[in-house]
Every structure is written in C-alpha cells, then in structure tokens.
Amino acid sequence: MRTRRLLIASLTASALACSLALPAHAADTVIKVGTLKLIHGITPYFYDKFTPAGYKIEVVPFETPTDAKNAVVTKSVDFGMHGLAAGILGAAAGEPVVVLAPMSNGGMAIVVGAKSGIADFKGLKGKRVGLLPGSTQEAVFLERMKAEGMTIKDVKSVRVSFSEMAGALERGDIDAYVGAEPGPSISVTRGVGKVLEHPYSTPVGSVNMVTTTHADTVKGKPELVKVFLDIHRKASEYAMANRKELLAMANAKLGLPAEVADLAADNVKLVWKVDEDWLQRCKNYGSLMLERKQIRRLPDYGSFFATHLGPK
Amino acid sequence: MTTLNAAAPPGAAQPGATRTPARAASATSAAAPAVAADPALDLLPPAPSQLKAWLVRWIVPALLPLALLLAWDLAVRLSGTMLVPSPKEVAVMLKDFTVGGVYDDAFSETLGTHWLKSMSRVYGAFALAALLAVPLGLLIGKNALIRRFIDPTLQLLRPVPVTAWLPLSMIFFGVGPNAAIFLVCLGAFFPIVINTAFGVKSVEPRLFEAAAMLGCKGTSMFRQVVLPAAMPSIFNGLRLGHGIAWFLIVVGEMTGVPEGLGAAIMDGRMLSRTDVVIAGMVVIGLTGFVTDRLLVVLNNRLLKWSPQHNA
Numbered sequence: 001m002r003t004r005r006l007l008i009a010s011l012t013a014s015a016l017a018c019s020l021a022l023p024a025h026a027a028d029t030v031i032k033v034g035t036l037k038l039i040h041g042i043t044p045y046f047y048d049k050f051t052p053a054g055y056k057i058e059v060v061p062f063e064t065p066t067d068a069k070n071a072v073v074t075k076s077v078d079f080g081m082h083g084l085a086a087g088i089l090g091a092a093a094g095e096p097v098v099v100l101a102p103m104s105n106g107g108m109a110i111v112v113g114a115k116s117g118i119a120d121f122k123g124l125k126g127k128r129v130g131l132l133p134g135s136t137q138e139a140v141f142l143e144r145m146k147a148e149g150m151t152i153k154d155v156k157s158v159r160v161s162f163s164e165m166a167g168a169l170e171r172g173d174i175d176a177y178v179g180a181e182p183g184p185s186i187s188v189t190r191g192v193g194k195v196l197e198h199p200y201s202t203p204v205g206s207v208n209m210v211t212t213t214h215a216d217t218v219k220g221k222p223e224l225v226k227v228f229l230d231i232h233r234k235a236s237e238y239a240m241a242n243r244k245e246l247l248a249m250a251n252a253k254l255g256l257p258a259e260v261a262d263l264a265a266d267n268v269k270l271v272w273k274v275d276e277d278w279l280q281r282c283k284n285y286g287s288l289m290l291e292r293k294q295i296r297r298l299p300d301y302g303s304f305f306a307t308h309l310g311p312k
Numbered sequence: 313m314t315t316l317n318a319a320a321p322p323g324a325a326q327p328g329a330t331r332t333p334a335r336a337a338s339a340t341s342a343a344a345p346a347v348a349a350d351p352a353l354d355l356l357p358p359a360p361s362q363l364k365a366w367l368v369r370w371i372v373p374a375l376l377p378l379a380l381l382l383a384w385d386l387a388v389r390l391s392g393t394m395l396v397p398s399p400k401e402v403a404v405m406l407k408d409f410t411v412g413g414v415y416d417d418a419f420s421e422t423l424g425t426h427w428l429k430s431m432s433r434v435y436g437a438f439a440l441a442a443l444l445a446v447p448l449g450l451l452i453g454k455n456a457l458i459r460r461f462i463d464p465t466l467q468l469l470r471p472v473p474v475t476a477w478l479p480l481s482m483i484f485f486g487v488g489p490n491a492a493i494f495l496v497c498l499g500a501f502f503p504i505v506i507n508t509a510f511g512v513k514s515v516e517p518r519l520f521e522a523a524a525m526l527g528c529k530g531t532s533m534f535r536q537v538v539l540p541a542a543m544p545s546i547f548n549g550l551r552l553g554h555g556i557a558w559f560l561i562v563v564g565e566m567t568g569v570p571e572g573l574g575a576a577i578m579d580g581r582m583l584s585r586t587d588v589v590i591a592g593m594v595v596i597g598l599t600g601f602v603t604d605r606l607l608v609v610l611n612n613r614l615l616k617w618s619p620q621h622n623a
Contacts, residue, residue, distance in 0.1 A: 064582065134582035
C-alpha cells in the first residue's frame with residue numbers, strides 16, 4: 001500500500017516538474033489557412049517567407065470549395081481560400097462567412113475530349129459534362145449557357161470533383177468538363193482533351209477565388225486580419241513575379257510535372273488588391289446566382305465584404 | 313411441409329405448442345394482448361388495461377424521437393446558429409422536396425425520382441449480395457474443405473473498409489451508378505456470408521443424428537435441418553447487410569451520379585443547403601426503418617415455430 005502511494009506521489013511530482021521545466025517562451029500564434037488543391041490555391045504555401053516573428057502559418061488543403069468554406073464558418077481554420085460561389089452560397093444562407101480580399105482570378109476552362117467532335121459551345125448539347133455543384137465554375141458555366149440560349153437541361157451534368165475530372169474524361173466517363181487548373185492542363189498535356197474555351201466573357205469575368213474568414217475574426221481580431229492580409233499581398237506578388245518558384249511549388253505541393261504546371265500557370269492570376277471593378281463583378285455574381293435560384297436572397301453585402309482591413 | 317423442429321433448443325416448448333397463428337406476430341388490434349411480446353410485462357400483476365397496452369405500444373416508442381426533435385429545435389433557437397436549420401425548416405424542405413410549391417429551385421419535387429433511383433440501387437445490390445452470400449455462406453459453413461479454401465481470403469478482405477474500395481470501384485465501373493451498386497453489394501455481402509456460415513456451423517450435431525434416425529438424408533437433411541437451424545443467423549446477416557447498404561449508397565452516389573438520395577445529399581452539402589441534407593437523411597432513415605421492419609416480419613413468419621426467434 002505504502003509503495004503504491006509513494007509511486008503515485010512520485011509520478012505526480014515528476015509530471016509537475018516536467019511541465020514546469022518546459023521552455024517558458026511564448027508560443028507563436030498559429031494562423032490556420034484552408035486552401036484548395038489547385039494551382040490557383042497555391043499562394044498560402046508562400047506565406048512562410050513573409051510571416052513576421054511571433055506568427056506561424058499552417059496550411060490545410062481541401063478538395064472542394066464548400067469544404068474550405070465550411071472550415072471557415074466552423075472556425076476549423078482562421079482564413080479560407082475558395083471560390084466566390086461557395087462564399088455567396090454560405091452568406092446567402094446566413095452563414096458568418098466574410099470576404100476580405102481577392103485571391104486568384106482565372107484558373108477555369110471548359111475542356112472537351114480530343115476525339116469528342118465538339119467544336120463549339122453548342123456542341124455540348126446532350127453531352128455528359130463534368131461539373132462541381134457549388135463551384136465558381138458551375139455558376140460561370142450556367143451563365144455561358146444562358147448566353148448561348150441553352151439551359152442546364154440541355155446537357156447531362158455529372159457531379160465530379162475537380163481532381164477527378166481529367167481522369168473521368170480520359171476513361172470516357174464524361175465527354176467534357178468545366179474544370180479548375182491543373183485539370184485542364186493535365187488533359188491537354190496528355191492529349192486526351194482540348195480547351196473549348198476559357199469562360200471569362202460573362203459579367204463575372206475571371207473572378208474566381210477569394211480570401212475569407214469568420215465574421216467574429218473581423219470583429220474580434222482585426223489586427224490578426226491586417227497581419228494576415230499583408231502576408232497574403234507579399235506572397236501573391238512574389239509568386240507572380242517568380243515563375244520558377246511557382247512551378248517548383250506546384251510540383252512540390254500538387255505533384256505537377258513542369259510541363260503541366262507551366263501551362264496551368266498561364267491561366268491563373270494570383271491577386272490581392274481590392275478594387276471597384278472586382279467588387280462590382282463579385283456583386284454581379286450574386287445577382288446571377290439569385291436569378292438562377294441558386295440562392296434565395298442576396299448576401300448582405302455590407303457585412304459580407306470586409307475589405308477595409310487589407311493593404312491598399 | 314412438415315418441418316422438423318430442428319433448431320428448437322433443449323427445453324423449448326413442444327412443436328405443437330408453439331404453432332401460433334402467423335397473425336399473432338403482427339397483431340395490431342387493441343383487443344389482442346399486444347404487449348405480450350415483452351416477457352417482462354407478463355410479470356406485472358393485474359393484466360394491463362387496454363389503454364395502458366395501447367400507450368405502451370404506440371406512445372412510448374414515439375417519446376424519444378419527439379424529445380430529440382424538441383432538443384434540436386431548442387438548440388437551434390438558443391444558439392442562434394445559421395449552420396443548422398430548425399426542424400420546421402426541414403419539414404418545409406421535405407414538403408418542397410416531395411410536392412414542390414415552396415422554393416421552386418433545383419430540388420423542388422425531385423424526391424420521388426431520387427428515392428426510386430436509390431431504392432432500386434440499394435435493393436438491387438442487396439438482392440445480388442444475398443444471392444451470392446447466402447449460398448456461399450451455406451457452403452462455407454457446411455464443408456470444411458471449402459471453409460479452409462475461402463475463409464482466410466474472406467477474413468483478409470473483411471477488415472478493409474468498403475469505402476476504401478471507392479477509388480477502385482470507379483476504375484472498374486467508371487464514374488456513375490455502377491460504382492455505387494458495387495459498393496453496396498460488397499458492403500452487404502460480408503455480414504450476410506459470415507453470419508450464414510456461422511449459423512450453419514453452429515447447428516447441433518445431435519440434430520443431424522436425430523434427423524438421420526428419422527430417415528432424413530442428403531438434400532432433405534439440408535432443407536429440413538440445416539436451413540431452418542441457420543435461418544436466424546441468416547436473417548441477422550441480412551438485417552446487418554441491409555443497414556450497411558443504406559449507409560453505403562450515400563458514399564456510392566457521391567461522385568458522378570446525378571440522381572439518388574445520396575446524390576441529393578451531396579448536392580445539398582455542396583450548395584450549403586443543410587435543409588436538403590437533413591431531409592435526405594430523414595427519408596433514408598424512414599425507408600431503412602420500414603424495410604427493416606419488413607425483414608423482421610418475414611423473419612417472424614419463417615421462424616414462427618421457434619419461440620426464441622420472434623423479434
């Protein structure tokens with residue numbers, strides 16, 4: 001009995017001693033950033049270079065824009081990088097997601113099978129088209145269809161996530177897809193697909209991914225947001241100015257061969273600056289989604305955009 | 313058909329005494345002693361009144377779901393969350409999902425289509441799994457050589473989560489419903505085959521001796537002794553497999569399937585429409601519950617000679 005007591009006492013004492021003996025310096029503030037496994041979601045991997053002392057960046061990759069947005073609204077990450085569509089869908093449903101700044105434009109392409117014989121947009125009629133619900137690509141594609149006098153019922157839409165689109169086209173499961181880089185570049189490089197068009201002719205233009213956070217973060221931690229947006233600006237500019245590094249990072253983080261990464265990077269602009277044109281295009285986006293009944297009401301733009309904290 | 317009371321355990325009532333009318337198992341009239349299914353209630357001194365019997369039969373099972381609904385509603389109200397819809401919103405969504413007329417969007421009036429597609433996939437795959445698994449289970453249980461030949465492989469494959477087969481099934485069957493059907497079939501297969509084999513293996517050897525003395529041979533031995541004795545285990549396997557089938561249809565319909573309850577749930581998730589997700593869950597829950605009850609009724613009918621196995 002006594003030995004057992006002695007054992008417990010000594011264990012407790014040593015555990016206490018260990019916890020006190022640990023280095024007492026303050027831990028860095030960890031900033032968790034969610035992004036997508038796409039070439040235009042690559043910026044966060046450059047944040048480390050520009051993170052000031054006292055902060056540490058942790059990047060969490062997601063498969064779909066909805067997942068990244070959900071990580072933001074559930075506070076699983078501090079900041080998220082995902083398509084604008086997912087943000088609008090969430091905000092329209094009353095979720096506390098807030099857009100801070102642009103993140104990347106472009107990165108979209110409508111790809112058709114090389115031997116599918118589809119020569120123009122109207123040729124998609126009756127074909128199996130890979131599409132990801134809740135993605136910016138879906139919203140843009142629906143808009144392009146409207147411009148061509150078609151509706152979604154004119155094609156057989158197949159739900160496929162971005163990373164599976166190139167493979168599905170290669171296997172012949174679909175005839176075309178509305179994809180995100182690097183998917184289109186993989187299809188083109190392998191010779192199984194060709195780009196029908198880059199769908200940037202809609203009122204939305206090439207607006208694609210945005211930087212978001214939880215509404216509470218904007219209110220409660222404006223300093224953190226400012227620090228973060230400054231890192232985001234420097235990293236975006238660096239990645240755009242250093243093509244070699246961008247390709248090396250795409251290879252390291254997404255496993256892309258140089259040839260594919262090179263082609264994909266041509267279709268992507270990493271951005272950070274808020275301007276009137278971008279804001280207007282984002283709002284056009286909401287209006288289009290409302291028109292198509294993807295959302296029941298517009299987000300409250302007053303609280304949905306918090307662009308005042310970023311660098312000018 | 314005269315069935316030997318093969319699996320009746322020692323000490324069970326005589327065959328004649330246990331021949332209850334089939335209706336008794338599913339009697340619902342208030343006049344019948346409906347609660348007799350619960351042996352604990354038999355011990356209650358004076359016999360329960362009709363009202364009490366009715367309360368126990370219908371009201372008690374509804375209490376917990378109602379309490380959970382209330383808790384859900386309160387939790388949503390008190391937390392003010394926008395991430396989870398209230399039960400009322402889900403009810404409205406269910407109405408719109410079924411008959412339309414509320415939101416008039418991509419989900420309105422599509423429940424019938426989704427439900428039929430999922431039902432046909434789940435039960436097609438489940439039937440296929442049962443067709444393959446029951447005979448195989450009977451073989452494994454009956455024949456030691458076959459058991460040695462197949463069982464190790466089966467036990468190797470069994471721990472692999474069926475969801476891990478998803479990438480492979482897409483390669484085998486392409487993007488589309490066939491991959492989902494394969495997953496459901498595979499998931500339901502294991503519990504059925506393992507339970508069936510177990511049921512056959514555990515038949516008391518004395519029963520074979522007794523049946524042989526009564527002149528039972530070969531195939532009739534199988535039909536009149538092995539099959540009835542293994543039936544409870546086979547049904548257990550079927551019920552487990554059936555539950556897993558509904559679980560897997562959602563996984564199977566995640567990619568490249570335009571219609572089906574799993575597809576609707578995934579679309580709802582992608583479009584931040586949690587009301588659609590929960591509405592789909594409710595429909596799957598109710599469908600699974602009803603079909604499980606049907607399996608139980610079938611089980612009770614086929615095993616009505618056995619007092620032990622009337623669930």
